[in-house]
Amino acid sequence: MTEGRGIKIIVSMIGLDSHTTGAQVVATLLRDAGFEVVYLGVNQTPEMIVKAAIDEDVDVIGISSHASNFALIEDLMDLVVEHDLTDVPVVCGGNIPPNQIEKLTAKGVAKVFPPGSSGQAIVDYLAASGRAGK
Amino acid sequence: MKYATDYGYQIKPVYGPDDVEGLEYQRDLGDPGSFPYTRGYHENGYRSRMWTRRMTVGLGSSRDANKVLKKYREMGQRGGMCVIHDRVSCSCIDADHPLARRENGVLGWPGSSFLEFEELMEDIPLTGQSITLLGCCSPSTLRLAYVVALAEKRGIDPREVHGSVMESPFGNVFGQTDVQPFDLNMKLFLDATEYVVREKIRMRAGLVGQHFQESGGNNAQLLAVELSMLKEICGRLVNERGLDFDEAMRVPYQLIDIGSRFFEEVAKVRALRRMWAKMAKEHFGAKDEKSCQLLIAVHTSGRTMTYQQPLNNVARCAIQTLAGAMVGCTALDNATLDNAYAEPSALAARMSLNTQHIVAEETGVAEVVDPLAGSYFVESLTNEVEAAAYRVLDEIDELGGLVAAIEQGRIQAMLHEEANVKFRETNNGEQLIVGVNHLAIPEEEDSFEIPVQELEASDSEAIAQRMAAWKKTRNRDSLEAAIGRLHADAGKGDGFNLMPAIIEAVKVYGTAGEIMGVIRLARGLGYDPFELIQCPFELN
Numbered sequence: 001m002t003e004g005r006g007i008k009i010i011v012s013m014i015g016l017d018s019h020t021t022g023a024q025v026v027a028t029l030l031r032d033a034g035f036e037v038v039y040l041g042v043n044q045t046p047e048m049i050v051k052a053a054i055d056e057d058v059d060v061i062g063i064s065s066h067a068s069n070f071a072l073i074e075d076l077m078d079l080v081v082e083h084d085l086t087d088v089p090v091v092c093g094g095n096i097p098p099n100q101i102e103k104l105t106a107k108g109v110a111k112v113f114p115p116g117s118s119g120q121a122i123v124d125y126l127a128a129s130g131r132a133g134k
Numbered sequence: 135m136k137y138a139t140d141y142g143y144q145i146k147p148v149y150g151p152d153d154v155e156g157l158e159y160q161r162d163l164g165d166p167g168s169f170p171y172t173r174g175y176h177e178n179g180y181r182s183r184m185w186t187r188r189m190t191v192g193l194g195s196s197r198d199a200n201k202v203l204k205k206y207r208e209m210g211q212r213g214g215m216c217v218i219h220d221r222v223s224c225s226c227i228d229a230d231h232p233l234a235r236r237e238n239g240v241l242g243w244p245g246s247s248f249l250e251f252e253e254l255m256e257d258i259p260l261t262g263q264s265i266t267l268l269g270c271c272s273p274s275t276l277r278l279a280y281v282v283a284l285a286e287k288r289g290i291d292p293r294e295v296h297g298s299v300m301e302s303p304f305g306n307v308f309g310q311t312d313v314q315p316f317d318l319n320m321k322l323f324l325d326a327t328e329y330v331v332r333e334k335i336r337m338r339a340g341l342v343g344q345h346f347q348e349s350g351g352n353n354a355q356l357l358a359v360e361l362s363m364l365k366e367i368c369g370r371l372v373n374e375r376g377l378d379f380d381e382a383m384r385v386p387y388q389l390i391d392i393g394s395r396f397f398e399e400v401a402k403v404r405a406l407r408r409m410w411a412k413m414a415k416e417h418f419g420a421k422d423e424k425s426c427q428l429l430i431a432v433h434t435s436g437r438t439m440t441y442q443q444p445l446n447n448v449a450r451c452a453i454q455t456l457a458g459a460m461v462g463c464t465a466l467d468n469a470t471l472d473n474a475y476a477e478p479s480a481l482a483a484r485m486s487l488n489t490q491h492i493v494a495e496e497t498g499v500a501e502v503v504d505p506l507a508g509s510y511f512v513e514s515l516t517n518e519v520e521a522a523a524y525r526v527l528d529e530i531d532e533l534g535g536l537v538a539a540i541e542q543g544r545i546q547a548m549l550h551e552e553a554n555v556k557f558r559e560t561n562n563g564e565q566l567i568v569g570v571n572h573l574a575i576p577e578e579e580d581s582f583e584i585p586v587q588e589l590e591a592s593d594s595e596a597i598a599q600r601m602a603a604w605k606k607t608r609n610r611d612s613l614e615a616a617i618g619r620l621h622a623d624a625g626k627g628d629g630f631n632l633m634p635a636i637i638e639a640v641k642v643y644g645t646a647g648e649i650m651g652v653i654r655l656a657r658g659l660g661y662d663p664f665e666l667i668q669c670p671f672e673l674n
Contacts, residue, residue, distance in 0.1 A: 018221070025557045067240050118571070
């Protein structure tokens with residue numbers, strides 16, 4: 001697959017959440033679709049994720065979340081604005097309830113993929129939105 | 135349509151006598167209560183002891199979790215309670231740590247001090263029910279210390295308390311990464327386990343296969359990994375800690391995941407009982423029959439609980455609970471219909487507990503032991519999963535055992551591959567999931583709103599502030615003395631058991647971060663695994 005060619009994306013956990021299976025599966029899916037994946041792994045603070053986004057000059061920030069408190073993602077969105085990175089879409093995936101999706105979207109998160117999302121839907125969305133930022 | 139188990143065995147359309155031709159009843163099954171215990175450990179099954187019906191608790195403050203525990207008792211939680219740590223206390227850092235402030239009480243109970251345990255257990259008996267505390271290996275010694283300290287404070291002999299508070303270090307490489315190093319976790323796990331054996335405390339340690347399977351592992355791999363964990367842990371307790379095998383085997387229990395592939399799940403558990411009984415006799419030379427009987431608790435599968443049309447999960451939970459009941463478990467806790475959203479709401483918890491009560495009281499399946507025995511299909515599947523598991527077990531043995539296999543990254547690679555396979559199979563429709571990739575409905579039609587438990591960032595911060603303020607109220611002299619002793623003991627080598635010093639430190643309200651921090655220092659590590667805070671004690 002070549003949909004993701006030329007698009008660089010961070011896949012990261014946030015905070016102390018260590019349920020990495022979803023993030024790893026998505027990282028593999030994206031690599032297989034031609035994306036360049038920067039997998040940050042566990043124990044990443046919002047500051048570390050933003051720094052990596054700048055250092056690696058990525059096109060998309062992808063956050064995998066299994067937690068029931070999404071304050072850290074909101075903190076990340078504040079930092080994205082502060083560092084003038086709003087042209088880099090932040091995309092989340094994981095166990096995120098509908099009302100939280102509303103809150104996160106209002107905070108500037110571009111898209112949330114809940115469990116059960118199809119691989120093709122994720123790839124198609126990221127291919128389109130990653131290019132839009134270029 | 136694919137007709138195969140997750141470990142690749144092709145399922146036939148019909149089974150008959152030829153499929154169990156070599157089966158010898160006494161050798162391969164035995165009556166319930168007889169070696170090799172394929173059919174279970176009790177002659178009369180649930181008639182002599184009903185399984186423990188419980189739900190896992192943990193969200194918000196300790197007082198919040200205490201209220202939920204009391205509510206579950208009202209809902210008919212029977213035999214035992216089960217609480218899981220939040221990510222902060224799983225990591226053995228304190229609620230007032232800079233990285234904790236947004237995450238206290240998220241996904242679990244913020245149990246990083248004895249104070250939190252006292253609040254959790256307020257007006258809840260320590261005896262007469264099993265006390266199960268879960269969530270990573272690192273806090274195992276602390277959880278044991280909490281129980282011992284509270285028992286003493288209430289004037290109860292700790293030997294009167296039973297349950298499970300330790301967790302093996304392996305869970306943390308099965309899809310959940312721990313911040314504390316593996317060798318430290320292993321040392322502390324062995325300390326806690328050795329301590330309960332020598333002090334005759336009836337606390338068990340979970341060798342949690344559940345995480346392995348929830349992270350994608352297949353049934354045959356699960357059995358192989360489970361047996362490898364037992365081999366490593368029992369081997370170390372005998373060889374490194376000088377325990378008799380039959381004494382050591384009073385400690386482990388298995389927490390196993392049960393999904394919706396009904397007969398395969400039943401076969402898996404029956405095979406596990408038989409495989410362990412043989413390993414106990416043949417590998418470890420068990421003298422006590424009890425050592426051949428691996429205690430098995432069941433968790434119904436959280437990963438099968440779908441985000442879409444969550445009410446469908448009630449049906450999934452019922453099927454899985456039925457499998458767990460029919461296979462003869464010691465305890466069962468359910469995933470809930472809102473598992474893909476948050477921690478269980480009261481409604482979801484009641485549905486799940488009632489599912490257990492319905493299976494226990496209304497269906498009649500609890501009245502007869504191992505009712506599926508003798509089914510051509512079930513016995514074939516039991517043989518097949520056992521044979522496939524032995525093949526994986528041989529591979530792990532050839533790598534030098536489970537620890538060596540993990541050090542070489544082989545187990546992680548195995549899991550990663552399986553997780554990808556499972557994702558691909560649902561993605562391309564080989565495995566159908568109703569409401570997800572089959573009979574999905576438009577979002578706007580999925581209108582049944584379930585209540586969702588929420589935790590605000592301010593709740594997490596309040597837990598942090600309380601801990602920071604409370605820390606200053608502790609008796610500094612006794613705390614420093616206990617921490618000093620712990621630091622000194624921690625420098626005496628891996629074989630020196632730190633449990634007594636940890637219990638003393640817990641009693642004077644030393645916290646998880648402080649206790650683990652000084653142990654880390656004595657081992658040449660930094661006080662804080664994240665290198666953000668300094669040790670608040672002067673140590674010699």
